[in-house]
Amino acid sequence: MHHPSALDLEKTFRSHAPGYWADLGVSPEDWNSATWQLKNRITSLKQLEEHLALTPDERNGVLLSGTKLAMAITPHFFNLIDRENPDCPIRRQIIPRVEETLTSPYEMADPCGEDAHMPVPGLVHRYPDRVLFLVTDRCASYCRYCTRSRVVSGVGEQELDTDFEAAFRYLEQHEEVRDVLLSGGDPLLFSDGKLEKILERLRRIPHLEFLRIGSRVPIFLPQRITPQLCAMLKKFHPLFMSVHVNHPRELTFEVKEALGRLADAGIPLGNQSVLLRGVNDDLAVMKTLVHKLLMCRVRPYYLYQLDLIQGSSHLEVPVQEGIRLIEGLRGHTTGYAIPQYVIDAPGGGGKVPVNPDYVLQRTPERTLIRNFEGRTFEYPEPSSVEASVLDY
Numbered sequence: 001m002h003h004p005s006a007l008d009l010e011k012t013f014r015s016h017a018p019g020y021w022a023d024l025g026v027s028p029e030d031w032n033s034a035t036w037q038l039k040n041r042i043t044s045l046k047q048l049e050e051h052l053a054l055t056p057d058e059r060n061g062v063l064l065s066g067t068k069l070a071m072a073i074t075p076h077f078f079n080l081i082d083r084e085n086p087d088c089p090i091r092r093q094i095i096p097r098v099e100e101t102l103t104s105p106y107e108m109a110d111p112c113g114e115d116a117h118m119p120v121p122g123l124v125h126r127y128p129d130r131v132l133f134l135v136t137d138r139c140a141s142y143c144r145y146c147t148r149s150r151v152v153s154g155v156g157e158q159e160l161d162t163d164f165e166a167a168f169r170y171l172e173q174h175e176e177v178r179d180v181l182l183s184g185g186d187p188l189l190f191s192d193g194k195l196e197k198i199l200e201r202l203r204r205i206p207h208l209e210f211l212r213i214g215s216r217v218p219i220f221l222p223q224r225i226t227p228q229l230c231a232m233l234k235k236f237h238p239l240f241m242s243v244h245v246n247h248p249r250e251l252t253f254e255v256k257e258a259l260g261r262l263a264d265a266g267i268p269l270g271n272q273s274v275l276l277r278g279v280n281d282d283l284a285v286m287k288t289l290v291h292k293l294l295m296c297r298v299r300p301y302y303l304y305q306l307d308l309i310q311g312s313s314h315l316e317v318p319v320q321e322g323i324r325l326i327e328g329l330r331g332h333t334t335g336y337a338i339p340q341y342v343i344d345a346p347g348g349g350g351k352v353p354v355n356p357d358y359v360l361q362r363t364p365e366r367t368l369i370r371n372f373e374g375r376t377f378e379y380p381e382p383s384s385v386e387a388s389v390l391d392y
């Protein structure tokens, strides 16, 4: 499916700038400014068609996306699109398609049951010791398979109305919470000052041991990861960050530099990929992705089975194929490069790990296992060893 030389190219850290903007006279200062990137996002059919010949399914998708999940693509990310290939893995993630209007019977607007777990608007408390804090409904660009498309981008039926004061009060009163995950939308779209105020407020709560930010800004808008932002974030350690990369091409020269600045600020970086048909459902692509992530000092954290979000069935990959991908990594490459494959249980059960079966049989006396090459081994249980010694 993928020509080896094409993948070799994906493994290099290239700059794609100025790409589609080559003849438009953009100064390097503008290009490298996050404000310019956000102002010049592709948000309309007209802008899109100035650069790309759309397929009818894409054209209709764009026309219909305005009432569901807005389209927005930063110039930086848009440049990763292959003009010649309608099946381009970047295109599939970011350009609306008419299939988004199809809803399968098992698909939902809130597939992870988040709304039912909100004690305060914007705060999801599903696990005993940690909360998800949805601080904004805006992102730098919109992923078409967004699990929160019901509230994100501002055009859907629901609105995100985070009550910050109530959320801070809830966290102050709930001493069992030791970990707060800022997400949304994308928290890194806030100004340094606004984000700093939130982090300061959280750090005044003594039982909060651990903070993290979930963001795709380093990928969509690496220009936002300035030395000033990193210097600000660094005051709030321990602070981790989870980024979202699905395909090796997303790891450009600029993204690698941005991730390097975050890592240099002492922020441990993890990656959360979503398994997507035609994007990363291929072992060679996945291996290239996880290797490139390690080169960027990012540890692959989770590989998500796609949530059952309305209008996403064209991107769905069978669980069996996800398990096969993990099997193709375990033992065959660096352990640090292997993410945990999870299904966020439909209806609100939380993340559940899904693994290949390496345990073939378990009895009180022994565990029968197989390794990555398919060879089987027997591990005697300590109690049975002790018993046989006593027998002797």
Ligand SMILES: *Cc1c(COP(=O)(O)O)cnc(C)c1O
Binding pocket: 124, 125, 126, 127, 130, 131, 132, 181, 351
């Ligand atoms: C994913 C998630 C978390 C964080 O889970 P970890 O496994 O600790 O990364 C917390 N709360 C909610 C609601 C989540 O969906």
